[in-house]
Structure formats: C-alpha cells, structure tokens
Amino acid sequence: MWLELIFCFVATVAFGIIFNIPLRLVWWGGLIGMLIWLIYSSLPMYGLSQVYAAAVAAFVAAFTSHWLARFKKVPVTTFTIPGIIPLVPGGRAYSSMLAIVEENYSSGIELGVETLLQAGAIAGGLVFALSIFSIGKGVGQRYETNH
Secondary structure, three states: OHHHHHHHHHHHHHHHHHOOOOHHHHHHHHHHHHHHHHHHHHHHHHOOOHHHHHHHHHHHHHHHHHHHHHHHOOOOHHHHHHHHHHHOOHHHHHHHHHHHHOOOHHHHHHHHHHHHHHHHHHHHHHHHHHHHHHOOHHHHHHHHHHO
C-alpha cells in the first residue's frame, strides 16, 4: 500500500509539473493525489463499488482543493486537476477498446459502461463539492445589486 501511495504522489506531482503548477504548490497536489488514491483504493475493501469510491474520492479531492485554494489564494484548478489524476479510468478505457477490437463485445461493453459510470462519478463528485462552496456566493451578490 505504501508503495502505491508513493507512486501516486510522484505521478500526481509529475502531472502538476506538466500542467505548469508553481513548484511551491505542486507538492500540495501530490498530497491530495495520495489522499484520493487512499480513499479510492480503500472503499472497495468495505464492500462499496468502484463507482461509489470514485465519486467519494472526487468529492474529497474537490473539497480539499477548494479549501486549499482559498487558503493559498490560487485558482482551484491548481489543485483539482492534479488531484483527480489518480482517478481517471484510462486503463479501463484502454481495456474496453482492446476487448472490442479483439471482438469480445460483451466484455468490451461491460468495461465501457464501467468506465463511463466512473467518469460520471468523478464529474458528479467535483460538481457536488463546487456546489457546496458556491452556496452563499450568489445570494449575497443578488442582494447587493437589488438594494
């Protein structure tokens, strides 16, 4: 497990560097990536599905990124994009396409549906965290413009 977390940290930091995140902040993204992988890989051990684990992990990534972005006074995407890198189902998408090319259609469709569900769960987790951080913003702005 520790080896997975270390590799996840290194991979997340590497993607942060690719996305031109300032070096003073890229380590925070690596820590978020480690946390997200820990959550994503631990929840199925408790009987939860991979899709649910992806949704919870994406929510935690986005929530942590929003909080850290306010604290560090940087855009949220500075932490969100590298933070969700460990969740991206690229390997599963590849396996799905490979199964279809090898004419194993039932396996390909099954893997493809799982990939789409996981991608949707990631998006849902991100949006849910965004909605929590956006709750009070619009109300105050409308009140100020009307009075």
